[in-house]
Amino acid sequence: MMDALGEPQGVLVLGGSSEIAIATVLALPRGRLRRVVLAGRPSPALGEAAATLTRAGVQGVESADFDASDTSLHAGVVDAAFDGGDIDIVLLAFGVLGDQAEAEADPDAAVKVATVNYTGAVSIGLRVAARLRQQGHGTLVVLSSVAGDRARRSNFVYGSTKAGLDAFAQGLGDALHGTGARVLIVRPGFVRPKMTTGLDEAPLTIDPQDVAKIIVTALRKGKETVYAPGPLRFVMAGLKSVPRPLFRKLPL
Amino acid sequence: MSTTTSPLELQPGERVLTGWGRTAPSTAVVRSARSTADVQDAIVTAGGRGVLARGLGRSYGDAAQSGGATVLDLSAMDRIELDVAAGTATVGAGVSLDAVMRALIPHGWFVPVTPGTRMVTVGGAIAADVHGKNHHRDGTFGSHVQSMTIVDGRGDVRVLDQVSTPTEFWTTVGGMGLTGVVTEATFDLIPITSSRISVDTVRTRDLDHVMDLMLTGDDAYRYSVAWVDSVHPSGRGVLTRGGHADAERLTSAGAQDPLAFDPKVLATAPPLIPNGLVNPLTMRAFNEAWFRKAPKKRDGELQHIAEFFHPLDIVQDWNRAYGPQGFLQYQFAVPDDAGHLVGAALAALRGVGALSALTVLKRFGAANPGPLSFPQPGWTLAVDVPAGVDGLGPVLDRLDEQVLGAGGRLYLAKDSRMSPAMMAASYPRLAEWQRQRDAMDPDGVFTSDLARRLSL
Numbered sequence: 098m099m100d101a102l103g104e105p106q107g108v109l110v111l112g113g114s115s116e117i118a119i120a121t122v123l124a125l126p127r128g129r130l131r132r133v134v135l136a137g138r139p140s141p142a143l144g145e146a147a148a149t150l151t152r153a154g155v156q157g158v159e160s161a162d163f164d165a166s167d168t169s170l171h172a173g174v175v176d177a178a179f180d181g182g183d184i185d186i187v188l189l190a191f192g193v194l195g196d197q198a199e200a201e202a203d204p205d206a207a208v209k210v211a212t213v214n215y216t217g218a219v220s221i222g223l224r225v226a227a228r229l230r231q232q233g234h235g236t237l238v239v240l241s242s243v244a245g246d247r248a249r250r251s252n253f254v255y256g257s258t259k260a261g262l263d264a265f266a267q268g269l270g271d272a273l274h275g276t277g278a279r280v281l282i283v284r285p286g287f288v289r290p291k292m293t294t295g296l297d298e299a300p301l302t303i304d305p306q307d308v309a310k311i312i313v314t315a316l317r318k319g320k321e322t323v324y325a326p327g328p329l330r331f332v333m334a335g336l337k338s339v340p341r342p343l344f345r346k347l348p349l
Numbered sequence: 350m351s352t353t354t355s356p357l358e359l360q361p362g363e364r365v366l367t368g369w370g371r372t373a374p375s376t377a378v379v380r381s382a383r384s385t386a387d388v389q390d391a392i393v394t395a396g397g398r399g400v401l402a403r404g405l406g407r408s409y410g411d412a413a414q415s416g417g418a419t420v421l422d423l424s425a426m427d428r429i430e431l432d433v434a435a436g437t438a439t440v441g442a443g444v445s446l447d448a449v450m451r452a453l454i455p456h457g458w459f460v461p462v463t464p465g466t467r468m469v470t471v472g473g474a475i476a477a478d479v480h481g482k483n484h485h486r487d488g489t490f491g492s493h494v495q496s497m498t499i500v501d502g503r504g505d506v507r508v509l510d511q512v513s514t515p516t517e518f519w520t521t522v523g524g525m526g527l528t529g530v531v532t533e534a535t536f537d538l539i540p541i542t543s544s545r546i547s548v549d550t551v552r553t554r555d556l557d558h559v560m561d562l563m564l565t566g567d568d569a570y571r572y573s574v575a576w577v578d579s580v581h582p583s584g585r586g587v588l589t590r591g592g593h594a595d596a597e598r599l600t601s602a603g604a605q606d607p608l609a610f611d612p613k614v615l616a617t618a619p620p621l622i623p624n625g626l627v628n629p630l631t632m633r634a635f636n637e638a639w640f641r642k643a644p645k646k647r648d649g650e651l652q653h654i655a656e657f658f659h660p661l662d663i664v665q666d667w668n669r670a671y672g673p674q675g676f677l678q679y680q681f682a683v684p685d686d687a688g689h690l691v692g693a694a695l696a697a698l699r700g701v702g703a704l705s706a707l708t709v710l711k712r713f714g715a716a717n718p719g720p721l722s723f724p725q726p727g728w729t730l731a732v733d734v735p736a737g738v739d740g741l742g743p744v745l746d747r748l749d750e751q752v753l754g755a756g757g758r759l760y761l762a763k764d765s766r767m768s769p770a771m772m773a774a775s776y777p778r779l780a781e782w783q784r785q786r787d788a789m790d791p792d793g794v795f796t797s798d799l800a801r802r803l804s805l
Contacts, residue, residue, distance in 0.1 A: 098802035101372035101410060101677045101765030102742045106802065128746060129768060129802075183416070183801060227356045232398070233376035233416025234798075272357040277365045277376035277416065319673075 098183055099234065103317045104129040105185035109178045111163060111221055112191025113137030114146045117240060117288065120309035121188060123153055125316075131156050134178045136163035137191070165191045165217030166209070175224040179232065186316065187225050187237045189218060192259075200254040207254045214258035219265055226269055229278035236279045238312060239266040243286045243324065246333045249349045270321055281315055283308065284333075285325040301326055366414040369407050369668050371675035372736050372765055375416030375798055379403075383425040385498070385506055388530045391419050392794055393504045399796040402530045404470030405445060408477060409678045410765025411798035412525055418796065423472060426532060431456060437495055439535040442472030447662075454610035454654065458538040459593065461493035465709070467612075467659050472531040477762035478523035478722040482572035482658065485714040489724055491522030492717045493537040499529035502790025506532075515718065520785040523722035525761055527800055528789045541593045543607040546572065546657040548591035549648045552640065556584035556692050560728075563588065563712050564685075572657070573712065579695055579705040579732065580636040586710070587643040594651055612655035617665040627671050627735050632704035639706075661707075674737035679745060680760040682713055684727040687755030690748075691730050697744050703734040720778035720785075723760045731763065742766070749775075761799065772803040779805075 099105050104126040110118045113135030122133055133155055137143040143160055150158045159181075163174045178184060192214045200207035222237065229235040244252060245259030263282060270280030287302040308325040315323040324330040339347070354360075360378070367374045377398075382388045391400055398417035406413050414420070423443030429452045430439045438458070440449060446460055447467035453459070464479045473479075478491040487493070496510040499521060507529070509518040521528045549570070553559035559575045567573045570590035577586040596607040661667055668676070679698075683690050691710060698705065709731045713724040734741065749771045752758065758775035759767050773779050783805070787793075799805070 098375075098411065098416075098798050099373050100802060101370060101675065101736050104742065104766070126742060128742060129766075131769075230357055230376075231417050233418070234374065269357075272355065275365065276357070276359050276363075277374055 099185040100129055102126070106130060107132045107182050107184040107186075109134045109136065109184045109187045109225075111136050111187065111189050111225075112165070113160065113163070114140065114142035115188075115190035115240070116305040117285070117308045118188045118190035119146050119149055120305040121238075121312050122150055122155060124306070124309040124313045125186070127155060132182055133158045134161055134181070134184075135159065136161040136174055136178065138162070138164050165213045165221065168217060168220035171220045171224055175221065175228055179228040183232050183235070184228075185235055187229070187235065189222060189225070189237060189239045191217065192240065194252075195255055197252045197254060210254055211258050214255070215261040215265075218262050222265065222269060226273060226278065226280075230273070230276060234277045236281055236316060237269070238281045238283060238316070239263075241266060241282050241284045243284050243329055243333050246284065247337050247344070250345065251349060279319070279321075281312070281320060282322045283312055283315070283325060284322070284329070286329045288325075301329055301332070366403070366406070366420065367675070368410045368413060368765065370409040370677045370736065370765055371668060371671070371673075372677060373411055373798070375411070375414050377401075377415055377418045377420040379420045379422055381425055382421045382423050382530075385500060385532050388421060388423075388500045388532055389504045389506070391421055392500060392502065392530070395419060395794050399794050400530070401795060401797045402442070402472055402476075402526050404443070404473030405468050407466055407469050407473065408762040410763065411802060412477070412762055413473070413797070415797045421530060423470070423530075423532070428533070429453075431458065431538075436538050436540065437535050438538055439533065440471050441533055442470060442475075442531040444471050445469065446471070446474065450610060450654070453538065454541070454544050455608045457541055457608055459541045459654070461537045461539055462487060462490040463658050465659065466662055467655070468662060471534050471536075472526075475522055475531050475534060476524060476526040478717075478719055478724075479762065480713070480724050482574045482711065484724055485567050485573065485712045486571055488714060488717055489522075489722060490536070491519075491719060491722065494522065495535040495537065497521070497534040498532045500532060501529040502792055502794040516785055517789060519717070519719045519722075520782060520789065522717070523719040523761075524782070524786065525721065525799060525805070526797065527795045527805060528786050529795065539593070541608070542596040543594050543599055544610045544654050545594040545599065545607075545651040546591045546654060547594040547598065548589055548650045548652045548657060550644055550646065550650065551588045552643050552645045553586045553588050554583065559584075559586050559588050559710065560688055560691070563710075566590070567712050575710040576639065577695065577708040577710050577730075578636045578640050579698065579708040580633050581640075582696075582699070584692055584695055585640060587640065589657070591652070591657065598651065610654060612653070612659070612662065614665045615663045618667050618669040627676070627706070629702055629704055632706060635706045636704075671735050674735065676733055676735045677765045678731055678733050678763040679748070680729060680731035680763040681748070681752045681757050682723060682725050682727060682729040682760070683752055683755045683757035684725070687757060688728050690751055690755055690757070691728055693751065694730060694732065694748050697748060698732060698734060701738055701740045701744050703738040703741055703744070705732040705734055707731070707733045720782035721761065721776060723758065723762075725758070727757075729760075731760075764799070764803075767803070769802070769804040772805070
């Protein structure tokens with residue numbers, strides 16, 4: 098149960114090896130935290146994420162098997178997490194970047210990106226929302242992306258999955274409005290974790306820890322949508338209004 | 350058109366509930382119970398998230414809310430019956446002390462204990478085992494309950510009293526609604542001849558001054574409480590003490606109707622107030638004004654019961670003044686030898702800019718047998734602070750440790766943020782209470798957000 102000062106007791110991370118998610122757990126007030134479930138595909142990275150949290154003194158870290166693309170198992174994952182005690186914050190943090198050229202050459206590769214990033218999120222997101230409604234409180238934090246604000250030539254497969262995810266999360270947040278359960282949409286720009294290594298660094302690039310701080314502040318203030326960093330909101334507002342003939346020519 | 354009902358949207362009867370501090374909301378199905386049979390039905394048909402009775406929602410934190418549960422509203426169980434020969438009242442659990450006072454004061458009877466608001470139900474007063482300005486003499490509300498009817502976790506109706514069922518009685522008094530749903534209670538009344546209190550007021554120059562006056566003089570008064578200026582480093586304040594005034598003391602107009610009692614709500618706080626209205630500047634002004642409006646020293650002033658006991662009830666929904674982030678009240682009790690914690694707590698809160706308008710200091714008398722009953726002999730301090738103050742959490746955690754170290758504890762009706770470890774350590778009889786609670790509610794039907802948060 099979240100307390101009056103916004104300190105959570107139970108957290109579920111979907112995409113348990115996500116650097117942003119782990120940084121967010123570390124940035125949350127920890128005084129009342131007693132259970133953190135890291136759900137992800139069994140991997141050294143998931144084990145390392147759990148070890149990182151435990152080393153940092155986080156209590157009650159558990160791991161759970163979760164594959165975003167295998168939606169038939171999603172109900173079991175969500176039930177197991179919520180049956181173990183109320184969950185105050187769910188971080189929907191899984192996603193794959195994919196490779197745009199590969200996706201264009203091999204549509205099956207594009208489908209994989211879409212299945213994880215969009216279909217998987219719809220499946221788990223609705224199940225999480227139903228359990229938040231049943232317990233009468235809690236926030237689903239959806240890690241979207243500025244890539245979904247406007248699809249770009251250079252990564253429109255990924256961008257379109259995030260656009261879909263973002264629209265889904267907005268609608269879900271509206272459906273839950275006034276119910277005690279909430280959705281917080283986070284739209285990071287360029288973040289420096291493993292997913293973007295090898296790309297040239299864009300302006301306003303930030304670290305996972307910066308995104309984490311923005312998420313924690315947004316949770317405390319009860320926000321519905323945040324950009325990370327904040328000023329990206331205005332950059333994206335500008336980009337969204339650029340006419341397509343011109344947008345196509347922008348070096349993005 | 351879809352015919353499937355969305356599990357996401359608010360269903361009929363569902364309401365988002367918070368405590369008086371308006372923090373940490375959760376949603377529950379609120380159901381009106383008009384009879385004992387209704388209460389039994391709610392208990393035996395309870396879903397996995399359980400059942401909880403809620404009164405007027407004056408507990409500050411999450412004691413009267415339970416996410417996903419069935420929350421019972423007993424305001425329709427509103428019988429009030431006066432037994433003049435016994436000097437007792439038998440009332441439905443949903444009856445407010447306000448309603449009891451309006452009904453009984455004109456007949457010359459007063460409630461045995463009233464907290465700082467009349468807007469609490471009798472069921473809530475038992476669950477939180479509330480105290481008032483007379484605790485040093487008369488103890489808590491629960492100790493004046495002759496008997497009560499509850500529906501336990503099996504749906505069985507039981508009548509509890511202090512003599513024949515002391516264990517169940519004292520597990521329920523202060524038990525935060527977790528042993529059963531109180532449906533009716535019979536409690537002692539105080540006979541009065543007027544609706545006025547004869548009040549002695551002293552402005553006190555610092556904490557030592559007021560604490561010394563209380564230590565040496567409180568026993569001479571039935572009612573005593575001190576307000577402390579939380580802004581001023583000295584801890585200056587106003588000590589008000591008194592007792593029920595005899596009708597002979599009333600002159601002219603008052604003498605016509607010595608038992609008149611018709612307090613009015615003079616204002617209602619607007620529904621939307623921005624964060625920041627309660628800020629260091631307004632708090633400074635409020636504390637200064639509250640100190641200045643009191644006389645330096647005045648004896649025997651006649652005040653109406655509402656003016657003396659319930660000054661805040663004049664403004665309805667005053668809790669909205671703290672804006673959307675809400676506020677919390679920190680109330681601890683410590684033994685006499687830890688009186689220095691009163692000053693230490695005020696200094697620590699001043700240190701993070703958590704200035705309080707309503708800072709109340711009082712002496713507690715003897716504790717009662719309730720394992721979770723809050724009062725214990727010594728000092729109690731209650732401080733209101735906005736929840737949005739940066740750095741508040743760590744300061745309160747450190748104060749918790751000091752309170753615990755001194756053998757003290759926090760009041761569950763006010764708490765919204767202590768840790769389960771603090772709860773277990775500061776209420777050493779928690780395990781005993783839990784065993785007795787489990788006997789009354791073996792399936793764990795009764796729960797609340799507070800119970801989940803503190804692992805009660």
